[in-house]
Amino acid sequence: MTDDRISALRKAVEANPDDVLLRLVLAESLVASGETGPALDQYVVLLDQRGLPDDQLVIVGELAAANGRLALLRNCLEAARQAGIVEGTGRLQQLVDEMITARSGVKVKVGPESDDELFVTDAPRETTTFDQVGGMEEIKRVIHRMVILPLSRPELYEKYGRRSGGGVMLYGPPGCGKTLLARATAGECGLPFVNVRIEDVMDPYLGVSERNLHAAFERARANAPCVLFVDELDALAFARHKHGGSESRRLVDVLLQELDAIGSENEGLLVLAATNAPWDVDEAMLRPGRFDRVIFVPPPDEPARADILSVVLKGVPTTGLDLQELAKQTPMFSGADLRALVERSVDRVIDEALTTGAEPPLSAQHLTAALPTVKPSTLDWLHRVRSYIEFANQTERYDDVAAYLRTKDVRRRLS
Template sequence: MGRSHPHPAEHREGAELNVDRIAGLRAALTAAPDNHALRLMLAEELLNDGQAGEALTEYDLLLAAGQLDEHGLVAGGRAALAAGRHDRAQAFVEAAGATGAVNGISELKREINDALGLQHLVQVVKQGIGEDGAPLQPELELDSKPAVTFADVGGLVDVKKAINRTIILPFQRTDLYEKYKRGAGGGVLLFGPPGCGKTLLARATAGECGLPFSNVRIEEILDPYFGVSESNLHDAFVQARRFAPCVLFVDELDAIAFARRKFTGNVGRPLVDQLLQELDAIGADNENVLVLAATNAPWDVDEAMKRPGRFDRIVFVPPPDPPARERILTLHLAGRPSEDVDVTKIARRTPLFSGADLRALVERAVDLVIDDALERGEERPLATRDLEQALDSMRPSTLEWIATARNYVEFANQGGRYDEVAAFLVSREARAWKD
């Protein structure tokens, strides 16, 4: 029987050898920073040495330079996983998909799912498949994206606290809630300007609860034939109930549950009635189905939806706050050649900017750098001044929403339903663009 573990002395020798090799490679790279083969060797050595964070930095540089083959992309993904950076691991998978790489990618995807606990959720769903492989009942369509948690959502501390108290705790402390005969599940409505992370928060809520997440989109529900839209909506709820506990997310709730008083005829009413019936059923015989919904026009949502037992918990998701903007900017800048970008300064100068606006800002700044490179014939990294220059010609896309919300606060805040928005509107952030 051979030795299963190296002798401690051998191990120590090997480690020392590795350290020497890493030091040598670093020295060589200092002399030739554009040598991608050397950088790849260094990354591999760092990964083998357990320095996943450092290895990831090198793989990121190679990825940005487009110098990673199939093997390198998988290794980069593994380095990201080992460093606990699921978002970066996903970026390597996506890059592999873009280049058409297949070898080892599905394994990497599985590793990411395992790391996020998604594999368990897939198993839960697969329990509905019979021996012959045919589904015993309709499958709950899980979102294929890996689960995210609140750690992946930058900033928005107050919103996360509110969601934790009202939604997550009942799932995590079932004993306590059962004792007081308070059931988990029910409906929660997230509202706020477009592009400000409502869907991400809903996904993160599901991740925090450790529940499967199913996204119901209006395109999947609507059908031109009479009664089919209502039937599609019913099916989505039937599936969710079968796989409870789970999170059913209804995006653009106002498109499905548009205020019936605003309709002149009967058009669209059956769909609203169907959703009401489904929501009422949850309280009766479907505990542990958490229905999350998002809308950027809460005023267009039928009043009946907001009554107790339906979407009775309403959470305002404001535009990203400065820490969230910093994080979003950092994410968009990652992998691009940049030099000492003062992200904090840019985040401070972008009140009311949505996530989409911040991405557009970075892209505009990149365009400026490219224009400059073409004009001068020499490449330079993205700098703070490029972002500032791009910022001069941009306005946040949330302004229109803010103006409408201001009107609702002024004229239709009966019962204090928009008090959270009112408090936000008097904040310094919200007033930055008014003055």
């Protein structure tokens, strides 16, 4: 943290002494620069401002709990004790104790131009189940054995000294249901689902992305047992040897620490992740105890495509549709491709309705007419992964993809 930034923050706080969020940013910046005493002074001011009502104290407490600020407060208190700074720490310690007891989670986006926007993070139990996931029966069986069974039969695993939890990485072409599988896994276990998207974490301001990532894990721990799903893992954990920037390395380091539960407790926390580019994920993520269980999610096969079409067409007026035949005509289509096909077919129905004044149902004719306008998006991914498998699969980690590429239908489509 540069002196210029801290100096600018001090001036901003002096100009806006009642701005709670701005003062918290200054306090965190001071902690990051090792100026713990001045940072403590800022926290104490937040608590001891003249005329600060109780409801604002609650807001300060919630803000302090967000994005890892609870840990900063603890560190600040400890450093203050070691330095002999005692004035004001009693009320600060009381607030920390109250936050620990409440275990409330609040996500705050921090930055010079950000809004003071709070998001309550109590995670409801997921209701999606495997019945709502078309096809992929073999993958469901693998996930049930690797993920669900340890949670549904903990006594069996305890008997053999096998701990539940851990990390599972789902990978494959985009649009093939990785996120839906993760949601359904949480639903099958009857657990809350905490979804960490790239836009929820990444921030241009120094240190904020790391705090956002920590906050996501803290929210999951507060809701444990639960499923924490990290989408686009390759973006958050891009291989450090491929990236020269220190910002990316710091984010990978924080994610590793969270997975290893350094300074925290991950009991009851099941971490799932998805990526379209597993070869770009830092190797340290894939060692035992982290994302050591890797599952390939291929494009849906023919029966799965028929199931997906039935789900997508639910509620749409149709006539004379043969979903099995349509599934045969859409090899290598992802679930997203099938949805796009249905949407373009519905557009044709709407155009017809506007032209004729009638309201015709969706027919096979509409789908057949729209079929040439949608191409399977999985082919580009499969071409890329074929090159990777051919030249960079020495660890044999992606042998399941290699076996898939050797199947007759896939070879024909990629030739």
